[in-house]
Amino acid sequence: MSILELIEQRLKENFALHEQYLNPQMVKVLRTIGYDRHYVKAEGPYLFDDRGELYLDLLSGFGVFGLGRNHPKIIQALQEVLTAELPNLVQLDASLLAGLLAERLIENAPPGMERVFFANSGTETVEAAIKFSRYATGRSKIVYCQGGYHGLTLGSLSATGESHYREGFGPLLPNFLEIPFGDLTALEQALVGKDVAAFITEPIQGHGVRIPDASYLPTAAELCRRYGTLFIADEVQTGLGRTGKFWAVEHWAVEPDIICVAKALSGGFVPVGAVLCRGWIFDKVFNRMDRAVVHGNTFGKNNLAMAAGIATLEVIKDERLVECSDLMGRRIIAELEPLVEQYECLKEVRGLGMMMALEFAEPKSWSLKAAWKMLETANKGLFSQLIVVPLFTRHHILSQVAGHGMNVVKFLPPLTLTDKDCCWIVEAVRDVVADAHRIPGASWEFGKTLANQALRRKAERKI
Numbered sequence: 186m187s188i189l190e191l192i193e194q195r196l197k198e199n200f201a202l203h204e205q206y207l208n209p210q211m212v213k214v215l216r217t218i219g220y221d222r223h224y225v226k227a228e229g230p231y232l233f234d235d236r237g238e239l240y241l242d243l244l245s246g247f248g249v250f251g252l253g254r255n256h257p258k259i260i261q262a263l264q265e266v267l268t269a270e271l272p273n274l275v276q277l278d279a280s281l282l283a284g285l286l287a288e289r290l291i292e293n294a295p296p297g298m299e300r301v302f303f304a305n306s307g308t309e310t311v312e313a314a315i316k317f318s319r320y321a322t323g324r325s326k327i328v329y330c331q332g333g334y335h336g337l338t339l340g341s342l343s344a345t346g347e348s349h350y351r352e353g354f355g356p357l358l359p360n361f362l363e364i365p366f367g368d369l370t371a372l373e374q375a376l377v378g379k380d381v382a383a384f385i386t387e388p389i390q391g392h393g394v395r396i397p398d399a400s401y402l403p404t405a406a407e408l409c410r411r412y413g414t415l416f417i418a419d420e421v422q423t424g425l426g427r428t429g430k431f432w433a434v435e436h437w438a439v440e441p442d443i444i445c446v447a448k449a450l451s452g453g454f455v456p457v458g459a460v461l462c463r464g465w466i467f468d469k470v471f472n473r474m475d476r477a478v479v480h481g482n483t484f485g486k487n488n489l490a491m492a493a494g495i496a497t498l499e500v501i502k503d504e505r506l507v508e509c510s511d512l513m514g515r516r517i518i519a520e521l522e523p524l525v526e527q528y529e530c531l532k533e534v535r536g537l538g539m540m541m542a543l544e545f546a547e548p549k550s551w552s553l554k555a556a557w558k559m560l561e562t563a564n565k566g567l568f569s570q571l572i573v574v575p576l577f578t579r580h581h582i583l584s585q586v587a588g589h590g591m592n593v594v595k596f597l598p599p600l601t602l603t604d605k606d607c608c609w610i611v612e613a614v615r616d617v618v619a620d621a622h623r624i625p626g627a628s629w630e631f632g633k634t635l636a637n638q639a640l641r642r643k644a645e646r647k648i
Contacts, residue, residue, distance in 0.1 A: 196235065197223055217638065218570060219578045229253035230599040230606060232583065240581040241609055243596040248391075248422045251449030251539075252500055253599040259452035262496035266488050273488045282491035289498045290459060293431055295440045299464035303457065303485040307421035307447035308336025310458040311385070314443045315340050316480055317462060318383035318415045321469040325359075326381045328414075330366040332588075334392050335385065335419055344385055347392060349589040366390060367397050369404050376412040383443070384409050385417040388433035392588030394542035394595055396535060402437045415442040415466070421458070422540075425449045426501055426600050429511030429538030436537065442466065452497040457490035506600040510538040513602045517541060520611045528618050529553065530568070539600050543614070545569060545592040552624050560632055565590040567635055571621045571628045580613035 186194075200221060204212050215221045222240075226233040230253050232240040245251065252259065272278070287301035302317075304310050319325055329335070329344040336342065342351060343358040346366075351357065364371040366386070375381060384405065389396050409416040418441035423433035425446065430436055432444065443466065447458030471477060484490075501507065514536060521534045521543070530553065532546035545568055547557050560567040569592045576582040576594075587595035596610070621628045 196225070199223065217635075218574050220583075227254035229255075229601055238581060240577075240583055241598075241606060243582055243584045243598045243610070245597050245599050246448075246453060248427060248448045248597045250453040251425055251427060251600050252452050252497060252506070253601045254453060256452050256500060258500050259454055259493055259496045262492045263454060263489055266492045271488055274484070274486070276483075280486045280488070280491065282488050282495065283486040286491045286494040286498075287459075289495060290446075290461060293498065294444065294461050295432060295434060297440050297442070297463050298444065298461040300462055300467035302460040302462075302467070302480070303490070304447075304460065304482055305456045305484055305490075306336075306458050307419075307445065308338045308341045309482065309485075310421065310445035310447055310460045311335045311341035311344065311417075311419060312338055313460045313480060314385065314417045314445055314462075315344070315383065317443065317460070317466055317470050318417065321466040322382045322413065322415060324380050324382040324414075326362060327360065328362045328364060328372070328375045328381050328384045330386050330390070331363050332366050332390055332392055332395065333385075333387055333419075334390070334588075335387075336421075347589065366395060367401050369401065369408070372405055373408050373412075376408055376414050379412050381412065381414045383415040383417050385419060387419045387421075387423060388436070388439075389423050389428060389537065389540060391422045391540075391595075393544075393591055393593050394536055394540060394587055396537065397437075399437065402434065402439045406439050406441070409442075417441065417443045417445065419445045421445050421447045422597075425497070426507035426510045427538055427597070428540050429507065429514055431501075431507050433537070450497060451490055451493035452500070455487070455490040455493050457485075457494055459494075501600075504601070509602075510600040513598075513600075513607055514538040514541065517596075517607055517610055520607075521614055524615065524618055528622050530557070530622060531618055536596070539596075539598045539602070541596040542587055543572065543594045543618075545572070545594075553622065556624055556632070560635070563635070563637075566592050567632070568592045568621075569594050570635055571632050572617050574631065575617045575620065575628060576613055580609070580616065582610065582613050 200212050223235040224232050225235050230242050232242050283303060290301055291298055302313055304313060315327060327344055329346055331346040333346045335344045340358055343361045346363050362375055364375055406416050418434050420432055434441060442463050444461040451457040518534055518536055525531050525534060529548040530545050533544045535542050548554050557568060569586045572594045573584050573586060576584050585595050587593035
């Protein structure tokens, strides 16, 4: 039986299979918020379910599908590799495709980047960056930011400033110091002892889409240079045109010592990540022939991943997707910003390129304030579900809450949105935000249901 025949035969068993063999709690979440659909096709920014319904994907696999889904040029590159009978993962060899992708990444990198290390995911690139920083500087301490997210393996989790992900997995790695995001005084205090190997941060924090002040990253980079600390830019989500620049650090003319990139690099087909760094760092780590494999992995330079990366960079250039990201992002934000003055729960619309957020906050009017407090008492951040759920169920737009326990709704669209898609987003957001301000109303009835479920779960945990 072919894979397509197998899929067709068992199409609607996906939730049952996940309940039995994978993560039943995730299935409960999807069913609770009405996200339990049976998708059968994907193209560009769109998903199609078994009923023929069309959905606009503003989640894009947590940013993986920067080019949209199933881009034909990436498919062509992968098909060519699969049918060419190329040698793959010889290991005691130098892969041509890996060299070509590394060359193209460096051509598109900020000044100072000279070497590339390939991995399989974003969290692996962070692990490598931590190891490279420690060896190159001879120091052990890593400074990271509160609210930052760098991955869930042990090293990257130790640098992730989200207690929700860390709880119960300790003790984590020693010599990791957390400071507030955007606080230059705290950063200098952390660095002044000249014992910090690296400062790692996302240029824009993905959880909450927190954009720093104009002076923060340039001054942080200067402080790192002053105290001999390496500056690691985690561009796993923000890189490759996501924010309207090829790299998010370009918004502030910052030149990091190390860049981590993954997610969109393969066009969404094959897991791949890359560490870009200054030559001297790489040469310190791999400083003798007997250390040529002192850090590595089995699948990092596989032909499919490398070919997909090469094709992805070509598509970004040929289709001018960085410029499209900037243009469409500016348009969507400009059309949504007037809603802040119109609706009291909407605190801010912000973003750069195709990385956007709607932040909500406690209203002042009595009826809305009471309803807000009901939701927040049941579960912090619950109001945001009154936005993402009707966006999906009523307008067929897939989006996400920007982080645990926060009332921030996040959009990470593919960089390929059309004018029609932008209108779709703006009209849908206007509708659901307006509805969330009507009491009584359908949104608040749904909110009561969610609040009651959350309170029951809290009571069950206490038993």
